[in-house]
Every structure is written in C-alpha cells, then in structure tokens.
Amino acid sequence: xxxxxxxxxxxxxxxxxxxxxxxxxxxxxxxxxxxxxxxxxxxxxxxxxxxxxxxxxxxxxxxxxxxxxxxxxxxxxxxxxxxxxxxxxxxxxxxxxxxxxxxxxxxxxxxxxxxxxxxxxxxxxxxxxxxxxxxxxxxxxxxxxxxxxxxxxxxxxxxxxxxxxxxxxxxxxxxxxxxxxxxxxxxxxxxxxxxxxxxxxxxxxxxxxxxxxxxxxxxxxxxxxxxxxxxxxxxxxxxxxxxxxxxxxxxxxxxxxxxxxxxxxxxxxxxxxxxxxxxx
Amino acid sequence: xxxxxxxxxxxxxxxxxxxxxxxxxxxxxxxxxxxxxxxxxxxxxxxxxxxxxxxxxxxxxxxxxxxxxxxxxxxxxxxxxxxxxxxxxxxxxxxxxxxxxxxxxxxxxxxxxxxxxxxxxxxxxxxxxxxxxxxxxxxxxxxxxxxxxxxxxxxxxxxxxxxxxxxxxxxxxxxxxxxxxxxxxxxxxxxxxxxxxxxxxxxxxxxxxxxxxxxxxxxxxxxxxxxxxxxxxxxxxxxxxxxxxxxxxxxxxxxxxxxxxxxxxxxxxxxxxxxxxxxxxxxxxxxxxxxx
Numbered sequence: 001x002x003x004x005x006x007x008x009x010x011x012x013x014x015x016x017x018x019x020x021x022x023x024x025x026x027x028x029x030x031x032x033x034x035x036x037x038x039x040x041x042x043x044x045x046x047x048x049x050x051x052x053x054x055x056x057x058x059x060x061x062x063x064x065x066x067x068x069x070x071x072x073x074x075x076x077x078x079x080x081x082x083x084x085x086x087x088x089x090x091x092x093x094x095x096x097x098x099x100x101x102x103x104x105x106x107x108x109x110x111x112x113x114x115x116x117x118x119x120x121x122x123x124x125x126x127x128x129x130x131x132x133x134x135x136x137x138x139x140x141x142x143x144x145x146x147x148x149x150x151x152x153x154x155x156x157x158x159x160x161x162x163x164x165x166x167x168x169x170x171x172x173x174x175x176x177x178x179x180x181x182x183x184x185x186x187x188x189x190x191x192x193x194x195x196x197x198x199x200x201x202x203x204x205x206x207x208x209x210x211x212x213x214x215x216x217x218x219x220x221x222x223x224x225x226x227x228x229x230x231x232x233x234x235x236x237x238x239x240x241x242x243x244x245x246x247x248x249x250x251x252x253x254x255x256x257x258x259x260x261x262x263x264x265x266x267x268x269x270x271x272x273x274x275x276x277x278x279x280x
Numbered sequence: 281x282x283x284x285x286x287x288x289x290x291x292x293x294x295x296x297x298x299x300x301x302x303x304x305x306x307x308x309x310x311x312x313x314x315x316x317x318x319x320x321x322x323x324x325x326x327x328x329x330x331x332x333x334x335x336x337x338x339x340x341x342x343x344x345x346x347x348x349x350x351x352x353x354x355x356x357x358x359x360x361x362x363x364x365x366x367x368x369x370x371x372x373x374x375x376x377x378x379x380x381x382x383x384x385x386x387x388x389x390x391x392x393x394x395x396x397x398x399x400x401x402x403x404x405x406x407x408x409x410x411x412x413x414x415x416x417x418x419x420x421x422x423x424x425x426x427x428x429x430x431x432x433x434x435x436x437x438x439x440x441x442x443x444x445x446x447x448x449x450x451x452x453x454x455x456x457x458x459x460x461x462x463x464x465x466x467x468x469x470x471x472x473x474x475x476x477x478x479x480x481x482x483x484x485x486x487x488x489x490x491x492x493x494x495x496x497x498x499x500x501x502x503x504x505x506x507x508x509x510x511x512x513x514x515x516x517x518x519x520x521x522x523x524x525x526x527x528x529x530x531x532x533x534x535x536x537x538x539x540x541x542x543x544x545x546x547x548x549x550x551x552x553x554x555x556x557x558x559x560x561x562x563x564x565x566x567x568x569x570x571x572x
Binding site: 253 | 287291298302304305307314370371377387396399400402403454509556
C-alpha cells in the first residue's frame with residue numbers, strides 16, 4: 001500500500017549529509033599538504049598526501065617532550081576504554097548480584113549509597129576528586145585514570161533491572177539441583193545476561209574512550225595522554241610550526257573518532273538494544 | 281525484591297565490596313569534600329583555611345560573571361535540547377515511515393553517537409577556523425561579518441551548532457525506538473480514522489511518544505550541562521569574555537585554572553542542587569508515567 005516517498009528520502013538524505021559532511025571534510029582535508037589547506041582552505045575531495053600525513057602522525061614523535069605519537073595515545077585510549085568497560089562490568093555484575101539475590105541487613109543502605117552516585121556526575125566534583133587521586137599517588141597512572149570514572153552506578157542499575165526480570169523459577173530450579181551462589185552466578189546468571197553484557201560493554205567502551213575532562217586533569221605526563229585529549233595538546237605544538245600542520249591535527253581527529261565509530265557501526269544492533277533497554 | 285534469595289552471611293558483603301569501596305573513595309568522599317570546601321575560605325597558597333559560612337555562595341551568586349554564565353547555560357541548554365530533539369524527531373518519523381533502506385539510514389544517522397564531544401569540537405574548530413575554515417567563508421559570503429573570536433553571539437552559534445550536531449544521533453535512536461514500540465493496531469486504527477498525516481502525528485503519535493520525549497529531554501539537559509564540556513573547551517574556552525562558559529565549565533575554570541577553591545566548590549554545590557532538583561522532577565514524572 002505504501003509507495004516511495006521522495007520527500008521523506010530527501011529529508012533523510014539531508015540529515016545524513018548534515019551528520020556526515022563535517023567528518024568527510026575533515027578526512028578529505030587531512031590527505032592534503034598543509035600548504036594547500038592554508039592557501040585554499042579545507043578540501044572536499046581527497047589529496048594524495050594520505051600516507052605521509054598518517055604515518056607521520058602515527059609514528060613520528062612530537063609533543064613537548066618529543067616522546068609521544070598517535071600510536072601511543074591510541075594505546076592509552078584503548079587501555080582506558082577497555083579498563084573502564086571491563087572494570088565497570090565486573091564490579092557492577094557482582095554488586096547487582098548481591099543486591100538482588102541476597103538478603104542482608106545492610107543491603108538497602110549500600111544500595112542507596114551506590115545509587116546516590118547516579119545523581120552527581122564527575123564534572124561537579126572534579127577538584128576534590130583530583131585531590132583524592134593525587135593524595136593516593138595515582139596521578140599519571142592507568143589506575144588513577146580509570147577507577148574514579150568507574151565510580152558511578154549506571155551499569156549496576158542496568159544489571160539490577162535485568163536480574164530482577166529473570167524469572168524466579170530459574171533460581172528455584174537451580175537450588176533444587178543443588179547449585180550454590182557461585183555456580184548459579186557463573187553457570188546460569190552470567191550466560192543469561194550475555195547480550196546485556198555485550199551491549200553494556202559497547203556503550204561503556206565508547207564512553208570510556210571518549211573521556212576528556214578527567215584525562216586532562218589527571219595526565220601531565222605525555223606518555224599517558226589519550227588520543228581524545230591529546231589532539232588539543234598536540235595542536236599547540238603543530239601550530240607552532242612555520243606552516244601550521246592542520247592536516248596532521250585533522251588526521252589525529254579522524255584517528256580519535258574511528259575506533260569508537262567502528263565499534264558502534266559493527267555492533268549496531270547490540271548497541272541500540274543496550275541504549276534503549278537502559279531507558280527502562 | 282525477590283522472594284527466593286540466598287542466605288549467606290558474608291558473601292553478599294564480599295560481592296558488593298569492590299563497588300562500594302570505589303564509590304566511597306571516589307564519589308562520596310570527594311562530594312563531601314566539595315560541600316565542606318564550599319563553606320571554607322582558603323588562602324591562595326592553600327596553607328590555611330577558615331570557616332566562611334555562606335560567604336562563598338554569596339560571592340558566587342552576586343558575581344556578574346556567574347550571572348552571565350547562568351544565562352548562557354540556560355539559553356544554550358534550551359537551544360541545544362530543542363534543536364537536536366526537533367531534528368532527531370523529524371528524522372525518526374521519516375525513517376520510521378520508510379520501508380526501503382531503513383537500516384541503511386539507521387546506521388548513517390546513529391554513528392555520530394560514538395564521536396567524542398571534544399573531537400566534534402576540534403573538527404568544528406577547523407570548520408570555523410579563520411584561515412582555513414570553509415564555514416567562515418560561507419557565512420561571510422552571506423554578508424554576516426562572522427567572527428567567533430570577538431563576537432559572543434557568533435561564538436555561541438558555533439558551540440551550539442556543534443553540540444546539536446553531536447546530540448542528534450542519540451535522540452534519533454530513542455525516538456525511533458519509541459515510535460516503533462507503538463503497537464501496530466494503534467497505528468492502523470489511526471490511519472483509518474485520520475487521513476491527514478500531520479494531524480495524525482499531533483493527535484496520536486506525539487502523545488504516545490510523550491514518555492520517550494520526556495526521557496530524551498532529561499538526557500539532553502544533562503548532556504547540555506555536562507557533556508558539552510569537551511565542545512566548549514576545544515572551541516572557545518569560554519571566550520570571548522566568558523560569554524560561552526557554561527556553569528560546569530566555570531567550575532573548572534575558576535577551580536582548576538583560577539585556583540579559587542572555595543568559589544569553585546560553592547559552584548559545584550549549586551550544580552549538585554540543580555541536578556538533584558532535576559532528578560526529583562524526573563522521578564515524579566516517571567512515577568506518573570507508570571501509573572497511567
């Protein structure tokens with residue numbers, strides 16, 4: 001009954017272009033010589049300077065100490081993204097398991113302490129958080145980068161909701177078969193939450209990779225720079241050149257957004273499911 | 281709560297311990313510190329501090345810079361939320377109505393979710409760059425003497441545009457999911473009762489989408505308050521003259537760059553109160569949503 005609606009397609013294509021064009025221009029321009037960009041402005045089509053730009057950004061050391069390149073920053077971002085998502089999933093599956101499946105007197109107090117962290121994002125307590133991490137001697141370390149970011153109960157909340165939706169009969173049956181809390185968790189509950197874990201992993205990886213403010217505060221040592229915060233720092237250095245190396249800064253931006261975008265595009269289904277489920 | 285539960289004395293404490301420890305050390309303690317500091321006056325070297333009552337709050341709330349920032353945050357958040365929600369809703373409605381190529385559109389419209397606000401801000405900086413920026417030339421060609429370095433309006437325009445660009449994808453995902461969860465029978469009944477597509481949207485689809493819309497609104501306000509930090513820091517750093525500094529950015533500027541601990545903490549506490557108020561409203565409305 002429905003037929004092709006050209007106007008609808010037009011609107012959608014305009015929407016796609018609105019989202020795509022800035023990245024397209026950034027990518028196309030990054031494959032030109034800096035002189036071209038300076039002379040003719042940003043480019044809509046590709047130049048033949050791709051390999052030179054990207055290999056220089058990835059492998060040549062730059063920065064204040066001349067010790068940092070994009071490869072190192074990408075590695076740091078990967079550590080942050082993975083550490084953040086895996087760490088968060090481990091502690092939150094455990095905590096949610098305790099909250100939903102165990103009866104213990106302090107349970108509800110703990111529950112509220114944990115969930116109070118949902119109310120206040122890191123941004124409103126940056127300075128005291130910085131002080132705590134600095135007092136613990138964790139500045140310029142992966143631990144200091146990751147742990148404070150994990151201190152939020154978002155994932156715990158999702159897992160709690162999910163566990164509560166698991167039918168009671170499953171626990172009953174497992175008990176009759178003689179399963180203890182450990183076996184129930186590992187053999188039944190975790191396999192049941194596989195897709196949920198995958199979805200949260202994808203979302204949290206992207207969130208972790210994209211952190212900006214906390215890494216800025218935390219890392220004064222360039223060898224701990226992540227790529228997302230590194231662009232800005234490196235930019236000052238690039239602009240100090242006689243001819244500002246815009247192509248390199250653009251290439252760095254492309255490198256910074258590529259991994260999380262690929263993850264989201266490849267795992268589109270899980271990612272959307274995870275986002276939408278978390279709404280409930 | 282589950283009826284069936286395990287009865288172990290120490291195991292649950294063990295399971296919850298890692299999360300609890302991290303929350304206590306990196307959330308509860310710093311949050312308490314922020315509240316404590318907001319009532320203290322510290323000398324510039326951080327050597328001594330004394331109780332100052334509500335002085336920090338009085339100073340912050342009577343400062344003209346803070347008022348500027350509060351007004352900017354309000355306008356900025358309202359515009360970012362409204363524009364990104366409106367664009368996303370339009371795209372979601374169109375994508376929902378299309379059969380061929382829907383999944384391709386879905387991917388093309390959602391991937392921006394994964395771009396960091398700071399990276400979006402960097403790319404925005406280049407697009408609006410004075411010497412290489414294409415958008416600058418384009419805007420100048422229309423007769424707009426566009427200069428985000430000097431003009432607050434122009435600078436606000438750039439950060440709002442980039443923040444909206446970054447947020448459309450997330451809103452699109454939620455709106456599309458909301459639209460697709462409207463039962464088929466309801467859609468078909470509406471189709472029969474009301475031939476006019478525009479009226480059908482206003483009288484049937486939009487009310488059914490209201491809960492999703494409210495949820496998305498809350499997300500957008502949170503985003504505009506907190507997550508746009510990266511956009512602002514990479515694009516304007518609050519310039520010109522603090523005209524594009526959101527309240528969150530000001531906490532960072534005053535506290536971290538300006539080393540005004542008491543003032544910055546007082547600003548943090550004011551933000552905490554705002555977020556709490558927002559959460560209370562959110563729960564109120566969500567409760568209503570469950571009841572009907």
